[in-house]
Amino acid sequence: MAEPIVIWGAGAIGGTIGAYLARAGHDVTFVDVVPEHVAAIEAGKLTIEGPIDSFTTGGKAATPDRVTGKHKLIILAVKAHHTEAATRALAPYLADDGAVVSCQNGLNELVIAEIVGRERTIGSFVNFGADYQEPGRILYGVRGAVVVGELDGATTPRITALHRQLRVFEPDAVLSDNVFGYLWGKAAYGAILKTSALTNDSIADFIADPARKALILAFVREILSVAAAEKARPLGFDGFDPLPFLGDDMAAIDATIARMVTYNRGSAKTHSGIWRDLAVRKRQTDVAAQLAPVRAAAKRHGVQTPLADTLVELIAGIEQGTLPQSGALADRLAAVIRR
Numbered sequence: 465m466a467e468p469i470v471i472w473g474a475g476a477i478g479g480t481i482g483a484y485l486a487r488a489g490h491d492v493t494f495v496d497v498v499p500e501h502v503a504a505i506e507a508g509k510l511t512i513e514g515p516i517d518s519f520t521t522g523g524k525a526a527t528p529d530r531v532t533g534k535h536k537l538i539i540l541a542v543k544a545h546h547t548e549a550a551t552r553a554l555a556p557y558l559a560d561d562g563a564v565v566s567c568q569n570g571l572n573e574l575v576i577a578e579i580v581g582r583e584r585t586i587g588s589f590v591n592f593g594a595d596y597q598e599p600g601r602i603l604y605g606v607r608g609a610v611v612v613g614e615l616d617g618a619t620t621p622r623i624t625a626l627h628r629q630l631r632v633f634e635p636d637a638v639l640s641d642n643v644f645g646y647l648w649g650k651a652a653y654g655a656i657l658k659t660s661a662l663t664n665d666s667i668a669d670f671i672a673d674p675a676r677k678a679l680i681l682a683f684v685r686e687i688l689s690v691a692a693a694e695k696a697r698p699l700g701f702d703g704f705d706p707l708p709f710l711g712d713d714m715a716a717i718d719a720t721i722a723r724m725v726t727y728n729r730g731s732a733k734t735h736s737g738i739w740r741d742l743a744v745r746k747r748q749t750d751v752a753a754q755l756a757p758v759r760a761a762a763k764r765h766g767v768q769t770p771l772a773d774t775l776v777e778l779i780a781g782i783e784q785g786t787l788p789q790s791g792a793l794a795d796r797l798a799a800v801i802r803r
């Protein structure tokens with residue numbers, strides 16, 4: 465019998481994974497701070513829509529103040545700037561032999577492990593695309609990589625069981641002994657996604673624009689230089705391959721760029737979650753929080769991150785309403801390369 469699962473943060477990512485598990489009859493409890501969304505799930509009105517699937521399900525759901533009991537498996541799917549608060553809130557409900565699984569962007573596992581302990585933290589990497597539309601409605605825009613792994617790469621009974629369970633959602637889910645490799649890979653690819661959010665271009669259009677190539681190259685390389693200093697082994701997924709960016713083979717770089725464009729053109733989620741927070745939801749993004757552990761690692765190793773540093777400033781300007789999202793902001797970021 466599969467382990468009961470708590471989904472903490474039941475938006476685009478948590479809501480989609482949880483909906484598949486609930487539909488398959490797994491014991492799922494959805495926890496979210498949005499009361500209307502929680503009410504919709506409890507009422508059996510959680511709808512997944514879009515090109516991949518279309519169904520409505522529901523299940524047990526609660527706001528964090530209504531959670532009870534001790535739980536062995538909690539999937540955390542909040543944005544990175546909410547990781548610390550959410551982990552502190554869930555900690556009293558995590559069983560002594562339980563674990564938190566971070567289905568997030570960023571190196572959130574490091575923050576979670578600080579709070580609940582490394583042995584109660586499981587690594588995960590997700591790259592499928594989804595958008596929370598309104599309470600009870602989630603767009604599942606594109607299938608993408610789903611990976612789980614113990615932080616030390618071990619093959620344990622709990623990770624094998626979790627992998628089996630996640631394949632209910634994504635049949636191609638991977639069990640990896642290098643989950644941090646995927647997370648560093650996503651940090652490098654994520655630099656492109658974050659930069660695209662300075663503009664109003666779709667992800668695919670941004671990556672395909674020859675005028676953006678130098679910036680993409682420099683930013684991916686900047687993140688990979690921090691990964692190298694950390695002795696991480698970044699991995700690729702969904703068209704993105706970090707390896708060519710480490711060399712000068714332009715044909716190989718162009719080939720991975722072309723594959724990224726093709727992958728993103730096939731997505732009904734045309735823009736990044738960060739773009740959506742800025743342009744649609746008009747709220748703070750998790751750009752600074754996602755880049756915080758990367759910049760901290762860089763500092764420890766004496767590696768310069770001028771692009772990450774400037775990107776954080778530019779995104780803060782958009783958040784505060786002092787800078788408009790525009791191609792000119794990406795040009796401003798690119799000017800850093802020439803300094």
Ligand SMILES: NC(=O)C1=CN([C@@H]2O[C@H](COP(=O)(O)OP(=O)(O)OC[C@H]3O[C@@H](n4cnc5c(N)ncnc54)[C@H](OP(=O)(O)O)[C@@H]3O)[C@@H](O)[C@H]2O)C=CC1
Nearest residue numbers: 473475476477496497541542543546550568569593594596
């Ligand atoms: N969406 C996507 O396609 C992808 C997202 N990711 C990553 O997945 C993670 C989740 O993103 P996503 O699902 O898009 O985000 P969403 O905003 O759609 O969902 C997160 C949900 O968690 C809620 N929440 C915030 N704080 C808490 C808390 N303390 N306790 C419980 N719930 C809380 C949010 O409420 P509120 O909105 O009020 O803050 C929201 O409903 C992020 O790290 C993101 O970068 C990774 C790959 C793809």
Ligand SMILES: CC(C)(CO)C(=O)C(=O)O
Nearest residue numbers: 591592593594736737738
């Ligand atoms: C674009 C996507 C879905 C990755 O493909 C993403 O990670 C995001 O929106 O933050």
